[in-house]
């Protein structure tokens with residue numbers, strides 16, 4: 031997934047924009063000046079840049095010109111609270127995708143940004159958004175990509191798993207995730223690694239009840255894992271999570287999903303079979319089974335892309 035780069039000297043603006051854009055499942059990186067952006071990002075032309083026009087040092091227009099002089103075509107949107115007459119025209123002549131005026135109104139900003147950077151860039155920057163699903167027992171759950179700010183609910187979910195579920199998921203009896211693992215599990219980068227969580231609302235607080243994830247191990251293969259809160263097992267949550275994960279993996283061009291399942295994990299073996307995974311015993315370790323499923327090239331099977339920005343903002 032491509033990234034939105036924010037360049038603004040004002041920490042409050044950087045934080046507000048990051049929170050807003052991440053709520054739309056956009057990956058965001060923020061810098062306080064042009065030089066640190068250029069040092070970190072170098073010559074990438076993927077994603078888009080939101081840069082404050084009146085930056086100290088190399089200002090927004092200067093950064094735009096520098097990128098264009100280097101032949102970099104990344105869409106650049108200038109942010110300004112003080113657009114002097116002719117500023118927008120000058121910005122566009124210099125190659126800006128557009129200008130957004132502060133103060134911003136949340137959803138409006140996102141809609142304008144989407145229009146300015148164009149459909150193709152926007153699609154490459156966004157994962158399929160949240161969708162609400164109904165389980166066969168009538169329970170309503172939300173399925174959505176994980177976000178960096180899901181650390182607390184991800185940790186609470188892992189802590190709440192029974193020792194047996196932890197054993198089946200992590201092959202060990204961990205009590206909780208380390209800080210390093212929490213970072214890794216909540217900062218995913220499409221297409222290389224993706225995590226989809228299932229959540230419910232409990233007294234106005236969002237609770238994680240399941241997660242499926244994959245990490246690419248080669249250009250065409252990814253390893254998957256899944257876990258569902260004990261109280262929610264056997265109700266179809268993992269089926270939803272894995273179907274969504276498979277759709278995303280297929281869209282990312284992954285040809286095969288593989289996973290390791292403990293042989294006495296009947297639930298996972300049954301679920302894997304049901305989802306069309308082939309199961310093969312390990313050649314050396316009798317306690318392990320390899321599950322694998324070839325993914326046909328994307329033909330838009332589940333149609334996740336129909337979930338619009340509007341549906342994401344509803345969550």
Ligand SMILES: CC(C)(COP(=O)(O)OP(=O)(O)OC[C@H]1O[C@@H](n2cnc3c(N)ncnc32)[C@H](O)[C@@H]1OP(=O)(O)O)[C@@H](O)C(=O)NCCC(=O)NCCS
Nearest residue numbers: 195198256257258263264265266267268269297298300301
């Ligand atoms: C394995 C696991 C992810 C399944 O999640 P789930 O949400 O319960 O799965 P679903 O409800 O979507 O079940 C789908 C199928 O799995 C099988 N299954 C799930 N729970 C089952 C149970 N208690 N007994 C028998 N089969 C079961 C069934 O085939 C079921 O099909 P059905 O709905 O037609 O009966 C869950 O049990 C879990 O989190 N286990 C601990 C962690 C783990 O084992 N992870 C796998 C590591 S790769």
